Amino acid sequence: MDESLFLKYFKGATTAEEEKSILQWIESSDDNRKEFYDLKAIWNAVQNDPERKAAAAPGKMSWSHKHRASRWMVWVSSAAACLLAGLVLFFALRPSVPENLITYVNPSKEVLEVKLPDNSSVFLKPDSRVTCPEEFRKKSRSVTLDGEAFFDVVHDSESPFTVSTPFFKVRVLGTSFNVMATKGANFASVMLQSGSVKIFQNDGSESVTLVPDEEAVYSTSTGGFQVVKANASYYALVNYSLVTMNNVTLSEIINKINVMYGVHLSADMADDNRHFNFNFLKSSSIDDLIKILEILTGDKITY
Amino acid sequence: MDANSLISRIKVGDRKAFGSLFRIYRPILTSYAMLFMKNEWAEDVVQDVFFNLWQHRENLDAEGSIHGYLLRSTYNTSINYLSKRKHDIKYRSWYQQRIDEIAFDVYDPSTNDIIRKIYSEDLHRQIEHAILQLPPKCREVFCMSYIDDMQNKQIAKMLGISVSTVENHIYSALKRLREMLKDNHIAILLFLAEFL
Incomplete structure (x- = not known):
């Protein structure tokens, strides 16, 4: 057992494989178990001893001050930003209309589907929020996320889609992927289902590019990413009750729906060579599904 | 100020004594609760623990160990709190979930000496x-x-x-x-x- 893994585990930076070996080690004897959890308790106590942090860093602000200061900074900087924006508006010959931002919050216990102005879907987890402009500007589509959501982004090679989080930015052209990034959390992650995504640090430096069924786990303590294997379709189904189908034909979609809902849909399609990505919530009604499928494929679907 | 004399005063509704007890134990209990959950939740849990203590102040035992009582109360409140939020907890993997679950057995303050020792005044x-x-x-x-x-x-x-x-x-x-x-x-x- 490589015991330096424990530290990595305490910091939340281990991979599933490493966690597996730690668990096996813990379960192999009572002494091991005691050792691991004692070390965790001590690590946690040292880490979270508020007096120590304040006392050890004279001249540095203690946590609570820092917190207050940063809030204050936000006020100051937003006041400055407002002033600057005002000046720009005042001096510009043709003042541009400021973006109207809409924030969607999901206070319920269920997954909430939000449609963005470009018809992309965001499946929002409870207690999560996503902010987007009322209309996307040309050449860029950007939204902000705090919490966890599954994105199903409409392809547009002219206009990259960016998700900003407290920790990093995710940029795509058209894909489906999951982002978990809750303010104050110890780790965050991006899991890719189809297509490709690039993840940038908030300072703009590029960090990771994912291929489907990979997950980049971000540790807020180290600021680094670790790429692990994942099963994104399964994740979406379990966590969102979201059925995800990639690169499938209409008849494959219909077969899946027929089996899931116990119905007999059929389509009079001209050809079945076209491929689609099709995601839907398990709770969708059959009528809604038919409507969406008809719009997506342009084929008539009969019950 | 020794904790037991604070308790005698809290029993008769002394808010100042309650404030002192809170200041002494809040950071300790918060670090203890952070063994099980993230920081914001741990703070919620500790608030609940003190809220309950104040609600039931008349039943406090000024002779007993207030340290033991507070750890036990934080432990129980943590379990309740997490069971209500189990859908919001994101584990990195099944193994991590299992490792975190075992923590609940191990960190029971009535059976774990090291916990009582570290997470103390x-x-x-x-x-x-x-x-x-x-x-x-x-x-x-x-x-x-x-x-x-x-x-x-x-x-x-x-x-x-x-x-x-x-x-x-x-x-x-x-x-x-x-x-x-x-x-x-x-x-x-x-x-x-x-x-x-």
Whole structure:
């Protein structure tokens, strides 16, 4: 057992494989178990001893001050930003209309589907929020996320889609992927289902590019990413009750729906060579599904 | 101010005494709750613990161990809190979930000595003393990591040693701290410190 893994585990930076070996080690004897959890308790106590942090860093602000200061900074900087924006508006010959931002919050216990102005879907987890402009500007589509959501982004090679989080930015052209990034959390992650995504640090430096069924786990303590294997379709189904189908034909979609809902849909399609990505919530009604499928494929679907 | 005399005063509705107790125990109980959950939740839990204590202040036992009572109450409140939020907890993997679940068995304050010892009123002093006992190099690295919040990479660069050496120092510091806390050396040191 490589015991330096424990530290990595305490910091939340281990991979599933490493966690597996730690668990096996813990379960192999009572002494091991005691050792691991004692070390965790001590690590946690040292880490979270508020007096120590304040006392050890004279001249540095203690946590609570820092917190207050940063809030204050936000006020100051937003006041400055407002002033600057005002000046720009005042001096510009043709003042541009400021973006109207809409924030969607999901206070319920269920997954909430939000449609963005470009018809992309965001499946929002409870207690999560996503902010987007009322209309996307040309050449860029950007939204902000705090919490966890599954994105199903409409392809547009002219206009990259960016998700900003407290920790990093995710940029795509058209894909489906999951982002978990809750303010104050110890780790965050991006899991890719189809297509490709690039993840940038908030300072703009590029960090990771994912291929489907990979997950980049971000540790807020180290600021680094670790790429692990994942099963994104399964994740979406379990966590969102979201059925995800990639690169499938209409008849494959219909077969899946027929089996899931116990119905007999059929389509009079001209050809079945076209491929689609099709995601839907398990709770969708059959009528809604038919409507969406008809719009997506342009084929008539009969019950 | 000793905790039991605070309790006698809280029993008769003394808000100031309640405030003092809160100030002493809030950081300790919050670190304890953070063994099970993230920071914001841990703070919620501790608020609940004190809210309940105040609600039921008449039933408090001024002779009993308030430390034991508060740890037990934090433990129980944590379990309830997490069971209500189990859908919001994101585990990195099934193994991590399992490791975290075992923590609940292990960290029961009535069966775990080390928990009672570390998460006590003397939390800060205990750690301070234990760190002073570490061998110099080990202590230097440990302090840089914990107190100055430096990344292992930075420490390695500053001291001209490899990152894995840094990790080894930190890990062996933790192990030594564990031995010291286990063997009660700390209690003796603290006892002596009272007379110095």
